[in-house]
Each structure stands twice: as structure tokens, then as C-alpha cells.
Ligand code: ADP
């Protein structure tokens with residue numbers, strides 16, 4: 001019999017999740033001769049947390065950047081909430097605002113305060129009034145545990161604090177989906193947990209998330225699905241339970257054995 005604290009079974013997940021939110025169809029991308037994304041088909045449902053893992057150079061960052069159109073694709077389509085992402089133009093700016101992105105390097109504006117970092121996008125792009133943006137920013141900074149740092153500049157904060165500000169800044173745009181590209185890789189070990197904890201609570205609150213990470217503990221705890229990439233291809237997709245206990249492909253087995 002299922003224990004109340006067991007992770008939800010696949011059937012319960014199916015009920016919790018909504019319809020398709022991020023849909024990639026037959027996406028291909030080259031850098032010169034290098035075929036970095038090969039026939040990528042991927043659907044992320046509303047409320048789903050997908051963890052993308054794979055060896056260095058397998059195309060994980062390029063995949064994230066393509067979803068945000070920071071990187072043009074050669075063929076295929078990418079749509080967010082039913083709308084195909086155009087390559088450029090005003091619609092792109094609007095659709096891109098639906099996708100929050102957090103990178104390995106925190107990318108905060110160095111010359112602005114923490115508060116300004118979080119209010120800037122919403123006032124410029126979402127048209128929020130100053131006092132509304134400020135209230136929202138303080139709520140978000142509270143949520144990620146750095147409200148008491150609001151008047152400081154990024155360099156005065158630890159890496160873990162800066163990364164939590166980066167998460168708050170992305171959330172301030174009210175994205176439909178959050179992309180995380182190795183958000184804890186540049187952090188000292190003692191700061192990794194505080195960032196993963198914020199991400200775990202976001203996941204529990206129902207945020208749709210695509211997370212590239214080597215933090216297998218997070219994948220086991222928070223992911224609905226693990227996607228394993230190698231050499232530009234999606235090699236395997238499974239629940240974390242299946243993937244970690246019984247990987248099907250030799251490439252995944254090899255990758256997992258090297259992590260231990
Ligand atoms: P991952 O994030 O899985 O480590 P990336 O998506 O960063 O992989 O890179 C996939 C491949 O594409 C790598 O071989 C990398 O060297 C190459 N690559 C990434 N960005 C560029 C670029 N701007 N120009 C040329 N090659 C690139």
C-alpha cells in the first residue's frame with residue numbers, strides 16, 4: 001500500500017499536470033558542421049518538472065537557448081502555450097517574456113540594486129507601475145529569502161543569494177515556464193542547497209520547469225520526468241525512479257556509473 005509520503009505515482013502525476021505548454025517538434029540545429037540538436041521532439045505539460053541531464057557538450061544549453069530563441073534553430077518548430085515562437089520581432093519579445101531563464105552565471109545587473117534588478121523587467125516589458133513592481137519584487141525577494149538585501153548591489157551578496165535573486169527576477173515577469181541551465185554549478189557546495197530548496201518549492205507550487213542539472217538528488221525529489229541527452233539526441237525519457245534504478249540505454253548506464 002502506498003505510504004502518504006511516497007512520491008506521487010505516475011497516474012497521480014497525470015491528473016496533476018495540465019495540457020502541453022512547451023512543444024518542440026523535429027528541432028534541428030547546427031553549429032557549422034556540428035549537429036548539436038538532432039530531431040528533438042519534446043513536450044512539457046503545464047505544471048510538469050522535467051530534468052535534463054547528459055554529458056558535457058550533449059546540447060543541453062543549446063536546447064534551453066533554443067526554447068528561449070536566444071539561439072536560432074535550423075528546422076522544426078517550438079511553441080509555448082500553443083503559440084509558435086517566431087525567429088524575431090515584437091511577438092518574440094512578448095513570447096520570450098513567458099519563458100523565465102536562470103543561467104549558471106547569475107547575470108544580474110551589477111550597477112543596479114537587488115530591488116532594481118527585480119523591478120526593471122516588469123516595468124519595462126510588462127508595463128507595471130513603479131509601486132506595483134516594487135511590491136511584487138519585495139514579495140518575491142521575501143519568497144527566495146533575500147528581502148533584507150534589497151538595497152545592496154549584486155557584488156555584496158554571496159553566489160547563492162545572487163542566484164536566488166536571479167530566480168526572483170525571472171519570476172517577476174510572471175513566466176509560464178522557467179528554464180534553469182545548471183543553476184548551481186558555479187556555487188560553493190554550502191550554497192547549492194539554498195538554491196535547490198527555492199527550486200523545489202517552486203516545483204511544489206506547480207511551476208512548469210525545465211531544469212538542466214547534475215544534482216541527482218533534486219532530480220529524484222522534484223522531477224516528474226528525466227530526459228537524458230547525448231550527442232544532440234534525446235536518448236531516454238523516464239520517471240526519475242525508472243531512470244535511476246533501471247536505465248535502459250547503454251549511454252545512460254555509462255553516464256550514471258561515472259557520477260558515482
Ligand atoms: P551542454 O550544455 O550539454 O554541455 P552545449 O549545448 O553547450 O552542451 O553544446 C553542445 C555542443 O555545441 C558542444 O560541442 C559545444 O562545443 C557546441 N557549441 C555550443 N555553443 C556553440 C557556439 N556558439 N558555436 C559553436 N559551437 C557551439
Ligand code: MG
Nearest residue numbers: 060061062182
Ligand atoms: Mg551547458
